[in-house]
Amino acid sequence: xxxxNSTMMPLGSEMPSFELADPAGQTYSSSGFSGTPLLVMxxxxxxxxxxxxxxxxxxxxxxxxxxxxxxxxxxxNDAELHPDDSPEAMEAEAEEFGYTFPYLVDEDQxxxxxxxxxxxxxxxxxxxxxxxxxxxxxxxxxxxxxxxVTGADLVAAAEAVLEGRPAPPDQRPSIGCNxxxxxxxxxxxxx
Numbered sequence: 001x002x003x004x005n006s007t008m009m010p011l012g013s014e015m016p017s018f019e020l021a022d023p024a025g026q027t028y029s030s031s032g033f034s035g036t037p038l039l040v041m042x043x044x045x046x047x048x049x050x051x052x053x054x055x056x057x058x059x060x061x062x063x064x065x066x067x068x069x070x071x072x073x074x075x076x077n078d079a080e081l082h083p084d085d086s087p088e089a090m091e092a093e094a095e096e097f098g099y100t101f102p103y104l105v106d107e108d109q110x111x112x113x114x115x116x117x118x119x120x121x122x123x124x125x126x127x128x129x130x131x132x133x134x135x136x137x138x139x140x141x142x143x144x145x146x147x148x149v150t151g152a153d154l155v156a157a158a159e160a161v162l163e164g165r166p167a168p169p170d171q172r173p174s175i176g177c178n179x180x181x182x183x184x185x186x187x188x189x190x191x
Contacts, residue, residue, distance in 0.1 A: 005173040016114035020104035023087035046084035049176035060151040071101035076112035077180040119176035
């Protein structure tokens with residue numbers, strides 16, 4: 001397991017466009033969320049950092065969706081080298097943990113590159129105008145640090161955006177497993 005920090009895309013950045021399908025083949029496009037605050041999460045099935053937060057992540061995203069936040073999860077890992085992240089495994093994961101958001105497959109990893117995603121989890125919250133309002137960690141909890149998993153950082157930012165306020169300025173990078181890039185497909189934004 002290689003741990004890396006998120007790249008912290010500049011606040012105010014325009015949301016990169018995407019069009020991805022879930023494992024069942026239903027397509028979702030960034031344009032379909034126009035005018036709606038949107039949380040884009042780069043997650044996967046096998047990462048210990050995602051496993052650590054996933055029950056609370058399911059609760060928090062369901063609650064925030066009920067308040068008007070659109071949510072998508074994106075798995076960009078190389079499923080050939082990491083079969084735990086295959087589309088079939090993603091369907092099982094979503095069902096087991098009660099994900100109510102679309103869990104999308106980034107097969108060619110181009111969406112992860114467009115977002116400059118680095119790790120799982122890597123969270124990007126956009127306001128209704130498609131501008132980045134928050135990026136960073138779910139909360140301060142990490143595997144083995146004994147802090148409770150609350151989702152406090154994400155919840156504070158999302159509630160602010162939903163109320164038309166700026167997200168809190170103290171935004172800390174997420175940390176997690178590096179995205180499992182296909183051989184020869186590693187991005188150039190780490191150098």
